[in-house]
Structure formats: structure tokens, C-alpha cells
Amino acid sequence: MSLPNFDSLPNFKDLPGCAWDVWPADDELGTINLLTDEVVKRAAQEEIRTGKSISLNWPVNFPENPMFARRTPEVTQSIKIPNLYTVRDDDIHFNTQSGTQWDGMKHFGLVHQGVYYKGIAADSLPLGRHPIPDPLNIDPKLSQLGIQSTPPKFQVLRLSFFNQASLDWAKHGICGRGVLLDLVSFYTEGGKDLPYDPFNTHAIGVVDLEACAKKQGVEFRKGDILLLRVGFVRKYNTTTNEIRGALGSKEETFAGIDNSDDMKRFIWNNHFAAIGSDQPALESWPAPKGTHHLHETLLGLWGMPIGEFFDLEELAEHSKQTGRYTFYFSSWPMNMYAPLFSRKYDVLTISPKSIGGCASPANAAAQF
Numbered sequence: 359m360s361l362p363n364f365d366s367l368p369n370f371k372d373l374p375g376c377a378w379d380v381w382p383a384d385d386e387l388g389t390i391n392l393l394t395d396e397v398v399k400r401a402a403q404e405e406i407r408t409g410k411s412i413s414l415n416w417p418v419n420f421p422e423n424p425m426f427a428r429r430t431p432e433v434t435q436s437i438k439i440p441n442l443y444t445v446r447d448d449d450i451h452f453n454t455q456s457g458t459q460w461d462g463m464k465h466f467g468l469v470h471q472g473v474y475y476k477g478i479a480a481d482s483l484p485l486g487r488h489p490i491p492d493p494l495n496i497d498p499k500l501s502q503l504g505i506q507s508t509p510p511k512f513q514v515l516r517l518s519f520f521n522q523a524s525l526d527w528a529k530h531g532i533c534g535r536g537v538l539l540d541l542v543s544f545y546t547e548g549g550k551d552l553p554y555d556p557f558n559t560h561a562i563g564v565v566d567l568e569a570c571a572k573k574q575g576v577e578f579r580k581g582d583i584l585l586l587r588v589g590f591v592r593k594y595n596t597t598t599n600e601i602r603g604a605l606g607s608k609e610e611t612f613a614g615i616d617n618s619d620d621m622k623r624f625i626w627n628n629h630f631a632a633i634g635s636d637q638p639a640l641e642s643w644p645a646p647k648g649t650h651h652l653h654e655t656l657l658g659l660w661g662m663p664i665g666e667f668f669d670l671e672e673l674a675e676h677s678k679q680t681g682r683y684t685f686y687f688s689s690w691p692m693n694m695y696a697p698l699f700s701r702k703y704d705v706l707t708i709s710p711k712s713i714g715g716c717a718s719p720a721n722a723a724a725q726f
Contacts, residue, residue, distance in 0.1 A: 359392070359580075364619075364626040370659060371471055373650060375622050377660045378476050386526055388463065388475065388661015392581040392631040393534045401535035401581075405686040406725050412676060414585075414722040415458040416669045421594065423606025424456035425638045430606075431456055454717040460634075460691055461664040462505040462527065464716035466653040475661045505691045505718045528693040528718070532583065532632055532663060536687030536724055537576055540587045540674045544570040554613050556589035557605070561616035561642040564624045574683045578628045583687045586635040587670040588613055595671070614642040617652040626660070634665020634720075665720060673724050686725040691718035 361380060370376040381391055419431040431452035438445045455461065464483065467474035474480055505527045541562065545552050554560035567586075571578070578584075590612065594602060614637050615621055625633060633640065633656070641652040656662040677683045692715075 359394070361580075361629055364623040367626070370468070370477075373468065373655065373659060374619060375626060375655060375659055377626075381661070383476070385476070385661070386463070387530060388663075389629075389631050390527055390530055390532060390661075390663065392629060393530070393532065394581070397535075397581040398533050401533075401686050405535060405684060408726050410676065410726040412673050412724045412726075414668050414670065414673060414724060415720060416591070416667055418450065418452055418457055418719065420457050420667075421602065421605065423603050424453065425605055425610055426455070428453040428456045454692075454715060454719065455666075458667045458669060458720050458722070459665070459717050460505065460527065460532070460632075460689070460720050461653070461657060461666065462691075462716050462718065463657050463661055464505075466651070466657050468654050468658045469651070473658070475658055505715045527663060528691045532687075532689040532691070532722075534581050534583055534631060534687060535579070536583045536585060536685050537571075537578065538585050538587065538670065538673055538677055538683045538685075538724075539567060539570045539574070539576070540670075540677060540683070541566065541570055542587050542589045542592060543674065543678060544573055552589055554589075556593050556613045556637065557601075557611070558613065559611040559642055559644065560613035562588070562614065563616050563618070564620050567615070567624065574677075575681075576683050578630070580629040581631045582628070583689075584625075584628075584630045584633045585665070585668060585670060585673075585687075586615065586633070586637075586640075587674050588635050588637050590638060591636040591667070591669050591671055610638070610643055612637050612639050612643040614640055615652070617641050617645050617649055621652065622655050625656070625662075630662070632663040632665065634663075634668050636668050636670045638666055640664050640666060665722075668720065668722065676726070680726070682726060687722065688725065689720050689722035691721065 364375050367375045367377055368379075370378075377388075381388065385391070419433050422430065424430060429452065432450070434449045436447050436449065437443055438447060455465070463475040467480050472480050474483070542552060544566070614635065640656075645651045653664065656664055673685075677685075
């Protein structure tokens with residue numbers, strides 16, 4: 359698959375690098391299109407050698423006080439029969455973006471233009487709760503651009519009505535060669551202090567990403583899933599409960615990659631399928647005044663999954679010990695069938711049903 363370079367992509371309004379014409383008009387996979395069967399097969403054959411597996415997920419109830427005014431996760435155990443403690447259920451209520459997550463195309467569009475990926479008008483997609491009693495009769499508007507779209511049987515019906523079987527990230531999966539850039543170890547080599555606070559605004563540029571990759575002996579290839587260890591989870595694990603608790607109420611300021619055109623050029627021209635980090639926001643937050651969020655380009659112009667709050671601590675230690683910074687990456691966003699949304703944030707109540715989500719827990723692992 360031949361792809362244009364960043365500077366060959368057209369502008370959309372004042373935003374450079376619009377990739378809407380790279381994929382078919384009805385596409386809802388975005389850069390996940392790069393994870394072809396051959397790409398996934400090659401990654402599995404080359405990277406799975408020892409059988410070692412490492413979870414990349416925080417428990418769903420971390421952090422205890424979520425950022426961006428999101429709901430505190432709740433996990434409640436109950437017994438099904440009074441006084442019989444050997445039969446239990448879980449009730450789990452959490453915001454799909456409070457912890458380890460993929461941001462989907464419906465999470466963040468082009469803010470000033472009022473559209474999502476492929477130019478779909480933001481106000482054309484439903485809000486609120488929509489019961490779906492019939493799995494074979496679902497309003498396509500509910501699933502449009504969702505991480506989860508429609509049940510498999512309904513896909514067959516969609517072929518006759520829409521001339522497409524609308525794949526989504528939940529059914530396709532986000533699997534391929536993962537690449538870790540351990541920026542924390544890169545910056546602190548030789549006992550140096552980390553030159554920034556992960557809990558405060560700091561922008562990391564392309565030069566440092568490329569230098570870290572070179573130091574690790576990593577060469578990128580098309581379809582890689584790039585993970586950046588910036589330091590949020592490391593600091594969260596070692597700081598005080600007072601500081602942890604304050605994160606949910608203070609102004610959101612976080613370290614991350616910069617939102618420059620050079621960064622966009624780096625990400626697009628390396629043709630990553632997805633990108634994520636251990637930070638609450640992939641990019642340095644907040645964006646400098648007068649600039650666009652990097653989310654707008656990645657999600658709105660490219661359809662690229664953004665991972666946040668990935669727990670990369672064990673992965674970083676294993677990579678350091680073995681010298682292996684590439685691995686087989688496997689992630690299966692939750693396949694849910696009746697959306698339950700708040701107006702501002704996608705809130706998930708675990709149940710047998712739900713479609714059309716704007717985000718999902720990552721359910722991710724690295725395999726060596």
C-alpha cells in the first residue's frame with residue numbers, strides 16, 4: 359500500500375495533512391487499515407519468540423480521582439443469594455476514558471469546524487441513551503464512527519443497504535508490531551533527573567523521539583503501533599496520596615509530545631497505525647494558545663487511535679533487560695452492543711449491550 363507523504367496531503371481549512379481521501383469514502387478504520395493480515399502475520403512470526411506476555415493496562419479503577427472531570431470508577435461486588443458467599447457478581451461503572459484507553463474518532467473532532475473524521479457533522483450524531491431491543495434493526499447513525507459499530511449479523515444486512523460492511527476497531531482489533539520509546543530511561547540515563555515533571559505542561563519534540571529510537575536501535579516500519587513512556591504512571595506510583603488525589607481537581611497540565619507540523623510529519627511519514635503513551639493526554643497539555651490540538655489531526659484528519667494511560671512500567675523494565683523494544687502488540691477494544699453517553703463524556707455501564715462508543719478500555723498486551 360503506497361501512501362502519500364505528509365506534505366502531499368491537502369489542507370482542510372487551516373489544518374494541514376488531511377487524509378480523508380487516502381481511504382475509501384465509507385471508511386471507519388482510518389490508519390488501522392495499515393494493519394493488514396500480512397502485517398499482523400509478520401509481526402507475530404518475528405516478535406513472539408519466548409512466550410513472555412505483559413499486560414499494558416492499569417486496573418479499571420485507576421486513577422482513583424480521574425482527570426478532565428470524569429466519573430470516579432466504581433467496582434462493587436455482591437452475592438446473588440443471601441448468605442451464600444460462593445456466588446458473586448460485579449457491578450462496574452466507569453468512564454471509558456478515565457483510565458487505560460483508546461480515544462476513538464467520535465471522541466475529538468475538528469473543534470472549530472464542527473466535524474469529525476471524513477467531514478461528518480458533529481451535531482448529526484445522536485446523544486443520550488438509545489435502547490436497542492432488536493440487534494438486526496439498528497439506526498446506522500448510532501454506530502457511525504464508533505469504536506464499536508454493528509453486530510456481525512447486521513453487517514450482512516448493511517451490505518445490501520449501504521454496499522459496505524462497516525468494520526470498526528473492536529471487530530478488526532489493533533494488533534501488529536508494537537514499538538516502545540522509553541523516553542524516561544533515555545532522559546535519565548547515567549543517573550540524571552527527568553528534565554520535566556510529567557504532571558505539568560512540557561512539550562517533547564521530534565528530535566528527542568528520533569534520538570531515543572536510535573539509542574534503542576529501533577527502525578520504524580509501516581503499520582507500527584508506537585508507545586511512548588513519558589513518566590506519568592511512574593510518578594503516580596511513587597508520589598503521595600495527597601498529590602494523587604489533587605490530580606482530579608487541579609487544572610489539567612501534562613507533559614507529552616508537541617503539536618507541531620514537524621511532529622505530525624514524523625507520525626504520518628512513519629505510517630504508524632496507532633500511537634499511545636502513559637500520559638493522560640498524548641500531547642503536551644494544554645495546547646499553546648492559538649494552535650490546534652494534536653487530537654484534531656490524529657483522530658479528525660487521519661482516523662488514528664490515540665492511546666492514553668497505558669501502563670508501560672513492566673514493559674520498559676523487560677525491554678531494558680532484554681534489549682528488545684519491539685514486540686507483538688495485541689489490543690481488543692470492548693465490543694459492546696445500547697450507548698449510554700453523557701453530553702460531554704462517553705460513560706460506559708457494563709451490560710450485555712452497547713454500540714457506537716467514542717472510547718474504550720484498551721485490553722492491551724505485549725508479547726515477546
